[in-house]
Amino acid sequence: MTLEDQELKKVGLKVTVPRIKILQILENCLNRHMTAEDIYQALRDAGEDVGIATVYRVLTQFEAAGLIERHNFDNGPAVYEIDRGEHHDHMVCTESGKVIEFHDAEIEKLQERIAAKNGYQLVGHNLVLYVKPLT
Amino acid sequence: MTLEDQELKKVGLKVTVPRIKILQILENCLNRHMTAEDIYQALRDAGEDVGIATVYRVLTQFEAAGLIERHNFDNGPAVYEIDRGEHHDHMVCTESGKVIEFHDAEIEKLQERIAAKNGYQLVGHNLVLYVKPLT
DNA sequence: ATGCCTGCAAAGCTTTTGCAGATGC
DNA sequence: GCATCTGCAAAAGCTTTGCAGGCAT
Numbered sequence: 001m002t003l004e005d006q007e008l009k010k011v012g013l014k015v016t017v018p019r020i021k022i023l024q025i026l027e028n029c030l031n032r033h034m035t036a037e038d039i040y041q042a043l044r045d046a047g048e049d050v051g052i053a054t055v056y057r058v059l060t061q062f063e064a065a066g067l068i069e070r071h072n073f074d075n076g077p078a079v080y081e082i083d084r085g086e087h088h089d090h091m092v093c094t095e096s097g098k099v100i101e102f103h104d105a106e107i108e109k110l111q112e113r114i115a116a117k118n119g120y121q122l123v124g125h126n127l128v129l130y131v132k133p134l135t
Numbered sequence: 136m137t138l139e140d141q142e143l144k145k146v147g148l149k150v151t152v153p154r155i156k157i158l159q160i161l162e163n164c165l166n167r168h169m170t171a172e173d174i175y176q177a178l179r180d181a182g183e184d185v186g187i188a189t190v191y192r193v194l195t196q197f198e199a200a201g202l203i204e205r206h207n208f209d210n211g212p213a214v215y216e217i218d219r220g221e222h223h224d225h226m227v228c229t230e231s232g233k234v235i236e237f238h239d240a241e242i243e244k245l246q247e248r249i250a251a252k253n254g255y256q257l258v259g260h261n262l263v264l265y266v267k268p269l270t
Numbered sequence: 271a272t273g274c275c276t277g278c279a280a281a282g283c284t285t286t287t288g289c290a291g292a293t294g295c
Numbered sequence: 296g297c298a299t300c301t302g303c304a305a306a307a308g309c310t311t312t313g314c315a316g317g318c319a320t
Contacts, residue, residue, distance in 0.1 A: 013274095013275095014273095014274060014275070014318085014319055014320080015319075015320095016274095016275065016276080016318075016319075017276095017318095018275085018276075019275090035309095036309080036310080037309090049277085050276085050277085051276070051277045051278065052277095052310090053276080053277070053278075053279090053310090053311075053312085054275085054276055054277070056309090056310060056311070057275085057276085057311085058275095060310095060311090072207060072209065072210050074207065074261075075207055075213065075285095076309095077308080077309060077310090078210065078309085078310090091249075091250065091253065091255065093255065094258055094259075100253055100255075102249055102253065104245065104249055106245060107242060107245050107246075107249070110239065110241060110242050110245070111242075111264055114226075114237055114239055114242070114264065115226065115264055115266045116269075118226065118235055118237065118266075119268065119269055120226065120228065120235075120264075120266035120267060120268060120269060121266060121267055121268070121269050121270075122264060122265075122266055123229055123265050123266060123267050124229075124264075124265040125262070125263065125264045125265060126209075126261065126262070126263045126265070127260070127261070127262045127263075128260065128261045128262075129246055129249065129250055129255075129257060129259075129260045130257075130258050130259040130260060130261070131250045131253075131255035131256060131257055131258060132255060132256055132258050133254065133255060133256070134251075134254055134255060134256050135256075148299095148300095149293085149294055149295075149298095149299060149300070150294075150295095151293075151294070151299090151300065151301080152293095152301095153300085153301075154300095170284095171284080171285080172284085184302085185301085185302085186301070186302045186303065187285090187302095188285090188286075188287080188301080188302070188303075188304090189300085189301055189302070191284090191285060191286070192286090192300085192301085195285095195286095210310095211284095212283085212284060212285090213284085213285090271320100272319105272320090273318105273319095273320095274317105274318085274319080274320100275316105275317080275318070275319085276315105276316085276317070276318085277314105277315100277316090277317095278313105278314090278315100279312105279313095279314095280311105280312085280313085280314105281310105281311080281312075281313095282309100282310080282311070282312085283308105283309090283310085283311095284307105284308090284309090284310105285306105285307080285308085285309105286305105286306080286307070286308095287304105287305085287306075287307085288303105288304095288305085288306095289302105289303090289304095289305105290301105290302100290303100291300105291301085291302090291303105292299105292300080292301070292302095293298105293299085293300070293301085294297105294298095294299080294300085295296100295297095295298095295299095
């Protein structure tokens with residue numbers, strides 16, 4: 001019974017090969033932000049015979065279970081990353097495509113204040129900074 | 136020579152019926168954030184025989200020309216709005232779907248500071264707050 | 271044994287593109 | 296007249312879904 005097995009059980013999903021493999025890939029990948037296609041390719045590279053439909057289904061379940069987060073940068077395909085419970089936002093370099101994570105408590109508070117000022121309660125947000133290297 | 140005609144000329148686009156109509160729709164619509172499909176329907180309702188492909192092509196040109204802005208809320212279809220030169224971000228009510236615009240100078244500055252702290256220069260950003268009414 | 275899970279293929283939805291004819295300048 | 300623009304239809308890109316069989320418990 002590996003750690004991955006336990007994580008799956010805990011969220012009420014049956015322990016199956018595709019789920020274990022996908023969870024491992026997301027936990028160990030160098031590139032923390034992978035598309036469904038990236039994951040599909042990683043599976044095939046590892047010799048696993050998993051369909052792309054299963055990849056999407058599993059990712060959807062993982063997201064619903066809070067194991068991973070899904071992001072939509074601009075208009076490209078969605079990217080997924082393990083949810084380690086440390087909330088952060090993203091910075092995307094427009095020249096290299098590199099993704100940098102950051103967290104800023106002040107910006108988080110400001111958002112709540114802005115929502116409140118308009119008579120709302122903040123339930124989530126999406127912040128992406130598009131940047132380029134300083135000359 | 137209407138105002139719309141002049142705006143089109145100024146950005147180097149030929150003055151054609153589809154372009155004039157789409158610009159008018161975006162300038163006068165009650166709902167400031169329309170999808171390509173919304174615009175296509177508005178055109179058909181007005182008795183104009185314009186193809187959806189033209190709608191997309193014209194919107195892409197308008198965006199490149201700086202006449203309009205394109206936004207991707209969550210994972211739905213892109214929405215477009217007239218660029219009146221007043222930068223703002225968006226708040227989307229998760230219950231009603233209502234879109235509220237806001238501008239906060241402090242949050243803008245913070246973003247530049249965060250980019251700089253990481254050795255980058257801010258070239259753009261995407262901020263959407265998902266909110267619900269205060270009980 | 272049962273119900274959940276999977277692969278495959280097909281469809282869905284949004285957006286883009288090729289092409290032949292139409293239109294603005 | 297010539298280049299640009301348009302509508303149509305087809306294709307592309309990403310994602311979801313139906314179905315028949317397979318696997319975990």
